[in-house]
Amino acid sequence: xxxxxxxxxxxxxxxxxxxxxxxxxxxxxxxxxxxxxxxxxxxxxxxxxxxxxxxxxxxxxxxxxxxxxxxxxxxxxxxxxxxxxxxxxxxxxxxxxxxxxxxxxxxxxxxxxxxxxxxxxxxxxxxxxxxxxxxxxxxxxxxxxxxxxxxxxxxxxxxxxxxxxxxxxxxxxxxxxxxxxxxxxxxxx
Amino acid sequence: xxxxxxxxxxxxxxxxxxxxxxxxxxxxxxxxxxxxxxxxxxxxxxxxxxxxxxxxxxxxxxxxxxxxxxxxxxxxxxxxxxxxxxxxxxxxxxxxxxxxxxxxxxxxxxxxxxxxxxxxxxxxxxxxxxxxxxxxxxxxxxxxxxxxxxxxxxxxxxxxxxxxxxxxxxxxxxxxxxxxxxxxxxxxxxxxxxxxxxxxxxxxxxxxxxxxxxxxxxxxxxxxxxxxxxxxxxxxxxxxxxxxxxxxxxxxxxxxxxxxxxxxxxxxxxxxxxxxxxxxxxxxxxxxxxxxxxxxxxxxxxxxxxxxxxxxxxxxxxxxxxxxxxxxxxxxxxxxxxxxxxxxxxxxxxxxxxxxxxxxxxxxxxxxxxxxxxxxxxxxxxxxxxxxxxxxxxxxxxxxxxxxxxxxxxxxxxxxxxxxxxxxxxxx
Numbered sequence: 001x002x003x004x005x006x007x008x009x010x011x012x013x014x015x016x017x018x019x020x021x022x023x024x025x026x027x028x029x030x031x032x033x034x035x036x037x038x039x040x041x042x043x044x045x046x047x048x049x050x051x052x053x054x055x056x057x058x059x060x061x062x063x064x065x066x067x068x069x070x071x072x073x074x075x076x077x078x079x080x081x082x083x084x085x086x087x088x089x090x091x092x093x094x095x096x097x098x099x100x101x102x103x104x105x106x107x108x109x110x111x112x113x114x115x116x117x118x119x120x121x122x123x124x125x126x127x128x129x130x131x132x133x134x135x136x137x138x139x140x141x142x143x144x145x146x147x148x149x150x151x152x153x154x155x156x157x158x159x160x161x162x163x164x165x166x167x168x169x170x171x172x173x174x175x176x177x178x179x180x181x182x183x184x185x186x187x188x189x
Numbered sequence: 190x191x192x193x194x195x196x197x198x199x200x201x202x203x204x205x206x207x208x209x210x211x212x213x214x215x216x217x218x219x220x221x222x223x224x225x226x227x228x229x230x231x232x233x234x235x236x237x238x239x240x241x242x243x244x245x246x247x248x249x250x251x252x253x254x255x256x257x258x259x260x261x262x263x264x265x266x267x268x269x270x271x272x273x274x275x276x277x278x279x280x281x282x283x284x285x286x287x288x289x290x291x292x293x294x295x296x297x298x299x300x301x302x303x304x305x306x307x308x309x310x311x312x313x314x315x316x317x318x319x320x321x322x323x324x325x326x327x328x329x330x331x332x333x334x335x336x337x338x339x340x341x342x343x344x345x346x347x348x349x350x351x352x353x354x355x356x357x358x359x360x361x362x363x364x365x366x367x368x369x370x371x372x373x374x375x376x377x378x379x380x381x382x383x384x385x386x387x388x389x390x391x392x393x394x395x396x397x398x399x400x401x402x403x404x405x406x407x408x409x410x411x412x413x414x415x416x417x418x419x420x421x422x423x424x425x426x427x428x429x430x431x432x433x434x435x436x437x438x439x440x441x442x443x444x445x446x447x448x449x450x451x452x453x454x455x456x457x458x459x460x461x462x463x464x465x466x467x468x469x470x471x472x473x474x475x476x477x478x479x480x481x482x483x484x485x486x487x488x489x490x491x492x493x494x495x496x497x498x499x500x501x502x503x504x505x506x507x508x509x510x511x512x513x514x515x516x517x518x519x520x521x522x523x524x525x526x527x528x529x530x531x532x533x534x535x536x537x538x539x540x541x542x543x544x545x546x547x548x549x550x551x552x553x554x555x556x557x558x559x560x561x562x563x564x565x566x567x568x569x570x571x572x573x574x575x576x577x578x579x580x581x582x583x584x585x586x587x588x589x590x591x592x593x594x595x596x597x598x599x600x601x602x603x604x605x606x607x608x609x610x611x612x613x614x615x616x617x
Contacts (some may be wrong), residue, residue: 021591025564025598026557033253038251047242049264056254067262070336073404076390111244128237146203148236148242153205172199182234 009080009145023071026128034063037080039060040149040157044084047144049093050133052112058094062087081159083131088141127185131178142167143174193218198228328434365498421596539605542576543612545588547567553616561585579605590616 015033022030033040041062042064045055065086074082108114110129115122132140145156146167153171157164193201200206206214218224347416421427426436429444437444496525545553552573559566569575577586588599601614 021557022613023491024557024589024591025257026568026589026591028568031256035252036249038255042246042251043242043244046244052244059251060258063258064262067259082596085519091496102252110241114427121240125231125237125241128272129241131234132238135423144238144242147238153203168200168205169196172194172202175199175202175234176195179230182230 007149007155008037008154009078009149009151009159013080019073019075029086030067033079034066034083037083041083041087044141044144045087046110047093047148048088049138050110050129051108055110058087061090061118065090077160079178080092084159085139089138092137092171112140121128126181127182130172130185131181133179135169135174135177139170139174139177142170146171192221193224195227198224199231202228210465338348346525355443492511500570536577539607539609540576540578541603541605541609541612542574543603543614544573545571545575545614547616553592555591556616557589557591559587559589561587577603577605581605581607588616 016031018029022033042055043060046052046060048165049055049058062083066083069086073079107123111128115126132143135143142156142160142162145151146153147157151159153164156162156167156171160167162170193214195579196217197206201215201218215335216291218228300559308387357606378382412443421436425439427439429437545556545558547553554569554570554571554572554573555577556569556573557566558568558575558577559582560577565577565579567577583602583604586601586603589600590596590599599616
C-alpha cells in the first residue's frame with residue numbers, strides 16, 4: 001500500500017516555474033522557495049546540532065550553500081530533502097574539522113532554554129536527548145523524520161533513498177537504543 | 190506466543206504493522222503487559238523528542254536571515270550573460286513617471302547573525318591586551334646613554350683610505366693603522382660602536398712609556414684621539430660631575446640628556462634623509478592635488494571607477510534624449526533582493542523608467558532587470574514598464590527575458606541622469 005502523502009518533504013517540484021526563475025537569478029523567487037521550507041529546515045538544523053545557536057549558524061551556512069548550488073538543485077522533486085542533505089553534510093564537515101563531542105547533552109535544551117529540573121518530564125527528555133546523541137547520524141535523521149516530521153515509512157524511503165524495510169528496521173533500532181540508554185542511566189542512578 | 194520484536198513494536202507504534210500476519214501480533218500486543226510496557230516506553234521517548242525539537246522559531250528572524258544570506262551570495266554569482274541587446278531610442282517618449290513605485294533599495298548587506306531564540310547567554314569578551322599587568326620596574330641603575338662614539342669619529346675622519354666600507358651601514362670598520370688600537374668593538378645598527386671593555390681612568394705615571402700592545406688609556410667615556418679635542422668638547426659639552434654619564438653645555442650649563450650626538454653626524458647623511466623626507470612630502474602633496482582635481486569632473490557626477498574590461502568607447506551624450514548604447518563588456522554583476530514598493534530609498538539617485546518590447550512592439554512582461562555593480566533589481570509589469578534607480582551616470586543593466594527558457598541575459602548601457610526621458614528596450 002502506498003502511504004506516501006503530499007508533504008513539503010515529498011511534494012515533487014512545488015513550483016517548477018519558481019525554481020527556474022530562481023536558478024536564473026531571480027532572488028525573489030529564491031527567497032520564496034527557501035521561505036517555504038524554512039521551518040522544516042530549521043528543525044533539521046536543530047536536530048543535527050541540538051543547540052539553537054549552532055542551528056542558526058548551520059541554517060545560515062545551508063542557505064548560503066544552497067544559493068550557490070541552486071542551479072544544480074533538483075527540479076523534479078522537493079527541494080527540502082536536498083536542503084536537509086546540505087545541512088547534514090555541512091554539519092558533518094564541521095564536526096569532523098572541529099572535533100566536536102556530539103554525544104554530550106549541554107546545559108540548555110535544544111531550543112536554548114535551560115533545563116527545568118522541577119518539571120516531571122525533564123529527566124526523560126534529558127535521557128532521550130542523550131540517547132539520541134549516541135545514535136548514528138543517519139539513524140538520528142530517520143527517527144526525526146518519523147517522529148518529528150511525522151513522515152510515513154514510504155515517505156522516509158522516498159526522501160532518504162532507502163528501502164521501506166530498511167527504514168522500519170533502523171527506526172526500530174534507534175528507538176530501542178534510546179530506551180536501552182535510558183535504562184542504563186536509570187540503573188546507574 | 191513469543192513477545193513482539195522491537196521491529197514489530199516500533200511498526201505497531203507507527204501504525205505500520207499491517208498485512209495478513211499482523212493480526213496475531215496485534216492480538217498478543219493487546220493482551221501482553223510486557224509488550225505494552227515496552228511500547229509505552231518507545232512512545233515516551235517519541236513524545237520527549239517532539240517536545241525537544243518541535244520548536245517554533247521566530248519566522249521573521251529566519252526570513253531576515255535567509256534574505257541577507259541570499260543577497261550576499263547572489264552578489265557574487267552573476268547570471269550567464271550574452272551579447273548586447275538591440276536598443277532603440279525613443280525620442281518622443283514621456284519623462285519618467287513619478288507615480289511609479291520606487292525601485293528596491295540598495296542597502297548593502299552586513300552581518301547576518303540571527304539571535305538565537307531563548308538563548309540568554311551573554312557574549313564573552315576577552316580582552317585583547319593584557320592591560321592589567323603592571324610594567325616591570327627598572328632595577329638597573331642609570332647607564333650612560335652613549336658610551337663611546339670615538340671609533341665612529343675616528344673612522345669617519347680618517348679619510349676614505351682608512352675605511353673599507355662606509356660607516357653607518359653596519360659593516361666592520363677598518364682599524365686605524367696606528368699603534369693606538371682600541372678595544373674590541375660592537376656595532377649598533379645605527380652605525381655607532383661601543384666597547385666591550387669599559388674605559389678605565391688612566392693610572393700611568395707621567396712620562397712612563399705606554400705598552401703599545403694594550404688598549405689606549407681613556408680619560409672619559411667618549412674617549413679622545415691624540416691631537417683632537419674630545420667628542421663632547423667638539424659638541425660644546427662638558428661632563429656633568431653631579432650626574433655621571435650626563436653632560437652639560439659649556440656656555441649655559443644646561444644639562445643635556447641625552448647628549449645631542451645624533452645631531453653630530455656627517456652632513457651628507459643628514460641632508461640625504463632630509464631630502465628624502467622633503468621629496469616624499471612633495472609627492473604626497475602632488476598626489477592629493479591630482480585626486481582633488483580628478484574629483485572635480487565637469488559632468489557633475491562623482492568620480493567612479495570601473496573594474497574589468499574597458500568599454501570600447503565613451504558614449505556620446507546628447508542632451509534631452511535617452512542615452513542608451515549597446516554594451517559589449519560583461520562587468521561583474523551585483524544583484525539585490527527586491528524590496529516591496531514604497532521602500533524608502535536615497536533621493537540622490539536618479540530614477541529611470543522605460544519599457545521593454547519585443548521586435549513586434551508587444552510589451553514584455555516579467556523581464557528581470559539587474560543594475561550591475563549595485564543591488565537593484567526590477568521586473569517589468571504587464572505593460573512591459575519598469576523603473577530602476579541607480580547611481581548617476583552610465584550603468585550596465587542586465588535584462589533577462591524570463592519568457593524563454595535558457596534565453597541569455599542581455600546587457601544594455603543606460604544613462605541614469607535626472608530628467609532623462611523614458612527608455613525603450615527591444616528584445617529579440
